[in-house]
Amino acid sequence: TTILFIYTDAKGFQEKEIREKLQAFPGGSIDLVKQESGIAVLTVNNPARMNAFSGSMMVELEERVSQLEEWTEGKGLIIQGAAGTFCSGSDLNAVRAISNPQVSPQYCQRYIQSSGQSSTQSEIYPTLGSVLNVVIDISNPQVITLPSVVGSSRLALPLLSVALVEGNALGGGAELTTACDFRLMAPGSVIQFVHKHMGLVPGWGGAARLVRIVGGQNALKMLGGALKIDPEMGLQIGLADGVLEGSLAGSGANALLEAEQWLGCYTTGPAPVIRAIKSVVVSGRELPLEVALRTERDVFGTVWGGPANLQALATKAKHK
Numbered sequence: 001t002t003i004l005f006i007y008t009d010a011k012g013f014q015e016k017e018i019r020e021k022l023q024a025f026p027g028g029s030i031d032l033v034k035q036e037s038g039i040a041v042l043t044v045n046n047p048a049r050m051n052a053f054s055g056s057m058m059v060e061l062e063e064r065v066s067q068l069e070e071w072t073e074g075k076g077l078i079i080q081g082a083a084g085t086f087c088s089g090s091d092l093n094a095v096r097a098i099s100n101p102q103v104s105p106q107y108c109q110r111y112i113q114s115s116g117q118s119s120t121q122s123e124i125y126p127t128l129g130s131v132l133n134v135v136i137d138i139s140n141p142q143v144i145t146l147p148s149v150v151g152s153s154r155l156a157l158p159l160l161s162v163a164l165v166e167g168n169a170l171g172g173g174a175e176l177t178t179a180c181d182f183r184l185m186a187p188g189s190v191i192q193f194v195h196k197h198m199g200l201v202p203g204w205g206g207a208a209r210l211v212r213i214v215g216g217q218n219a220l221k222m223l224g225g226a227l228k229i230d231p232e233m234g235l236q237i238g239l240a241d242g243v244l245e246g247s248l249a250g251s252g253a254n255a256l257l258e259a260e261q262w263l264g265c266y267t268t269g270p271a272p273v274i275r276a277i278k279s280v281v282v283s284g285r286e287l288p289l290e291v292a293l294r295t296e297r298d299v300f301g302t303v304w305g306g307p308a309n310l311q312a313l314a315t316k317a318k319h320k
């Protein structure tokens with residue numbers, strides 16, 4: 001939460017104030033189950049609205065991510081949507097209420113009151129936009145605390161994360177998939193940045209992350225054409241890291257089981273080692289080389305001579 005304060009101060013918000021504003025748009029939940037296997041499952045749960053993000057869900061997302069940060073035995077994270085579909089982005093009811101006070105004076109009234117000032121309509125939308133931005137950014141499921149060299153800046157969770165995409169991932173939902181390390185797509189699923197059709201561009205970091213995943217050319221096509229990316233196209237451009245078997249997909253439990261098996265290939269092993277792997281790769285990707293090299297040396301120091309290392313040396317492991 002220290003970081004939250006630094007970040008929000010820069011934006012002129014206080015944590016409490018943000019929470020209150022977001023709580024004025026209730027509905028749905030973000031559910032977290034931490035499993036013995038070291039893989040946690042985070043469910044975006046608002047099926048009546050195709051798992052759209054209400055304000056209170058944003059607050060919950062931040063809370064769940066904080067819980068994951070404290071989970072030292074954790075190795076992996078699966079983000080899924082409830083009831084066989086991923087997430088349809090912002091809750092359009094809330095967005096409409098803010099954009100047009102006539103639709104729901106109640107929403108806006110509460111919003112204006114909680115912001116402690118009377119705002120004109122044109123001031124309200126960008127303000128809420130920044131609120132959503134702040135919450136999503138600090139709730140980025142790749143938030144990690146890197147070693148001392150880079151202070152306590154949060155870059156990513158030390159977990160290997162996968163977005164399990166069934167049904168639709170639209171708008172902000174498509175952005176959420178890019179905040180994971182990997183994307184698995186079920187047969188018939190679609191990832192679509194519909195922002196252009198909404199008169200928008202991504203604002204939750206989805207464009208910057210998309211460019212890193214599929215490259216600038218593909219990102220331009222996806223955003224410019226608001227393209228519907230199916231599993232085949234997803235694999236082709238590197239957006240999807242795998243496609244679920246048809247036979248198993250369709251039933252939520254089986255899709256989740258398949259995703260757990262897929263992720264298990266990468267999370268098998270001791271937690272400190274898996275977490276260190278995530279750290280060195282994220283710092284290598286996101287930090288200037290000099291800082292990344294220092295970070296790598298520090299992370300190396302956390303596993304060198306550690307239990308897993310000593311055990312491997314003692315058993316004279318052969319990698320045949």
Ligand SMILES: C[C@@H](C(=O)O)C(=O)SCCNC(=O)CCNC(=O)[C@H](O)C(C)(C)COP(=O)(O)OP(=O)(O)OC[C@H]1O[C@@H](n2cnc3c(N)ncnc32)[C@H](O)[C@@H]1OP(=O)(O)O
Binds near residue numbers: 091171200
């Ligand atoms: C740009 C970004 C941002 O703000 O930064 C955003 O995320 S903007 C949001 C981008 N997302 C969207 O534009 C999604 C628009 N929705 C759709 O295209 C469609 O609903 C699909 C998601 C493809 C599902 O179609 P399908 O025919 O299967 O079901 P449906 O349309 O009857 O949807 C079931 C119920 O979920 C609601 N619903 C769906 N998406 C919603 C959303 N984002 N916010 C609020 N409610 C939503 C529908 O209004 C409907 O409610 P009722 O049963 O009460 O009628």
